[in-house]
Amino acid sequence: QTLTQIKQRGKLIVGTEPTFPPFEFVDEKNQVVGFDIDIAMELAKRLGVKLEIVSLPFDSLIPALQQGKIDLAIAGMTITKERAKVVDFSKPYFEANQAIVVRKDSKFEPKKLEDLVGQKVAVQLGTTGDLVVSDITGINVVRFQKFTDAFLELQNGRVDAVVLDEAPAKAYVKKFSKFSISSIVDTGETYGIAVKKGNKELLNFVNQTLDIMKGSGQYNKLLQKWFE
Ligand code: GLN
Structure with missing residues (x-):
């Protein structure tokens, strides 16, 4: 999916596995929340689209990316050599x-x-x-x-x-x-946001957003919010 296609669709589809607090978990209101979800929200906001979170088993996230069912996997996913053969990872965002x-x-x-x-x-x-x-x-x-x-x-x-x-x-x-x-x-280990192999445009957008969030202090605010 190109950025244009995501904008036309009006939503960014993010896959995650929500039993991984504080990155992604289901809260008392039955909402999927967490550090990763806040990053996903910022990505959607910057694209001017809604965010759709799709909960999947962890080992289904990479297949879902490959099949184009989700745009991104944000799931505290470790950047490994094996995974990097089949998907592309953003810059590391957590150790x-x-x-x-x-x-x-x-x-x-x-x-x-x-x-x-x-x-x-x-x-x-x-x-x-x-x-x-x-x-x-x-x-x-x-x-x-x-x-x-x-x-x-x-x-x-x-x-x-x-x-x-x-x-x-x-x-x-x-x-x-x-x-x-x-x-x-x-x-x-370091965590990365995964995109479908070869989707450079989306990957660049994710990396730029991570850079902006780190530069503006927003990333540190999220660390404080979820990790104290
Ligand atoms: N970081 C671990 C991995 O990538 C666990 C991720 C998770 O369970 N959400 O395999």
Whole structure:
């Protein structure tokens, strides 16, 4: 979709997976909100169009982009070499590492990924958390489409840990006092906004908007709004 086509259509269609607070999650009013959503709103505003948020499983976002069902994927998505073969990424807009979350009462305190060998570990299907635990032989990986379901399994004792990005891990631990972060795994990831491969016009627009938001202080205001 060219910018002209998006303007003619009157809406920017953004795909996300809303169990990833504070980037995207469903609030009390049943609205998808968060840091990424505010960026999406700014992009739509600058195009003079409405914003349509489409909630999809995380591993469906790239196929949806490829099929032209969504214009952008804004989903705390890590820029990886594999993904960059099939979609184009904006400049990095956030830094991330993985976190291991356990139940406080479990006495299980893994300090590194290898400590998860022999344990049941929940992840979100197709995420970098899924990749890092699946890389280690001997971890019993249980994959969910929603982090909310992964944490339900942890709460019920059906898994021993959840591995996910640090910022959402902190958000879940803050919300549910039963959980704690037993360690941070330094993966040095950065998030990017994904567009369909080859859509330079839209990609340039996204990059320019990110630059403007950073330069004007609006980006920092969003950090304060969602991360304190
Ligand atoms: N940053 C992780 C990834 O890209 C997780 C993203 C997510 O679950 N929304 O795989």
